[in-house]
Amino acid sequence: MNHLKTAVLLAGLTALFMAVGFLLGGRGGMMIAFVVASGINLFSYWNADKMVLRMYGAREVDETTAPDFVHMVRDLAARAGLPMPRVYIVDNPQPNAFATGRNPQNAAVAATTGLLQTLTADEVAGVMAHELAHIKHYDTLTMTLTASIAGAISMLANFGMLFGGGHRENGSPFGAIGTILMVILAPLAAMVVQMAISRAREYEADRGGAEILGRPMVLASALAKISGTAHHVPNYEAEANPATAHMFIINPLSGARMDNLFSTHPAVENRIAALRELATRTGSGTWPPSGPPAAGKWQDAGAASRGPWG
Template sequence: MNYTKTAMLLAAMTALFMGIGYLLGGAGGAMIAFIIALGMNLFSYWKSDKMVLRMHNAVEAHEENAPEFFAIVRGLAEAADLPMPAVYLIKNPQPNAFATGRNPENAAVAATTGLLELLEPEEVAGVMAHELAHIQNRDTLIMTMTATIAGAISMIANFGLFFGGNRNNNGIGIIGAILAAIIAPMAAGIVQMAISRTREYAADKRGAEICNHPLWLASALKKIASGVSKVENMDAERNPASAHMFIINPLSGARMDNLFSTHPNTDNRIAALRAMEQDWDQTYDEVDDQHGGESQNAGPWG
């Protein structure tokens, strides 16, 4: 998905938010909804990284307490020509990772201890390259703001249900409020998931380019998906709005590739990465034939 379509989806969420405000409180309700949305977007723009990291009890990593992990991220950031992001560890047995931050200059990547224990260094590099791709593509800002608006839509819909709407100000009354409380969060979730799923495919592709080995990420995704289905992440369960930010959905091992899934089907992602590797191999073979030599498919670690 390109940025135009992503912007359209974000605009649709904002319009939905204001529409619910209008239905529940007329023109005044729409204005209040707009002000709330603006305030929440400004807050998430400046504080999204700290907010998400705090949710998951992340602690900063450095060369002293995580030298190998830190070195992997640093090498990948150099390969991607990105500023070195802040690096965090999450003490959690579930293998997973995410990136956050409003721009490449104010970004962070985080990995669980379960991920570092499960994966080989090359696979960790594939995962971190994927997260750096999110930063480079500025997906972290888009996805965090989307989560914030989705949460606000659910909040205002439930608020309308509690108070029953405002019939005297073009409101919709208790029946409409009940429908809004049910339908609005579902609609917001669909848009949120659509944004998340399409950005994952783009990050997989760019991440493979950064580490120069698509199969590193493919192997990691297979292991992570299996691990996530076996280990419950209680922090993620308490903060489901952040689930779409992880490389694999931390809330379940669901593998359904449909409109209601926060992540693409893992097998589809792996297949795309393997196809990418095959295309590269074919290109390298053609170059070898033309030059009579052997080309090298080397990333930051050879």
């Protein structure tokens, strides 16, 4: 079913890309946009994960540079029945995380330094279990592809504005109206992508992550902490690339831009309520006590101790 949703979503984004080309250059522009969109779809399938990681300046870590963090992800991946993903840390003060990759065999998980500095070790494990659930459900394929195509739509609209798109001599049947439409469509492109990603994916990843970890309220505690901090700490890379917002466990955008009129993420209160219900139904624990942040263990090489995941 996820493969079908991905195909439908990509077809819709390709159609939108072609519509932008038509407004900029008429039928000729539409055909060029179709060829370009086909190339982007193919390129993105193989490379979108690398592009997103590079966009956020993610640095890959291993057993030498972040032993406890990597060992924790390895343990969780084994519990989930997944291959070991590549592990990255993003130097960003906003507490957040995301997963990317076209399939479980070519996946990566990334956590920000803000996440490691804010959450306890168990809470970080809950967040990474959520991201591994996205990988297991093949959500990351949709996430990476839509982020790439949506970014291309906005770039095409900006290109048209800079180089005179919408003028009748360029083949556009709408002239100046086409240019105005591009101004409107460019910011709306990110919203369309965000709305196309079902909020149900986040609920499913929460449930899947809680099952991998075996402690739903640990993830609930992490969500409460992240949401209470994230929107007060700007993520400038995400603000510059709003089409990638749906990839994060919590919406990384500040809400100051119109990109946030439609959010891809369910309300945190509802997600916590769903996890609380799961914990009650399975008898798997209550709200965990507070603890020290995990950064001292996982953020840098030379950690003093392995901790429970080492």
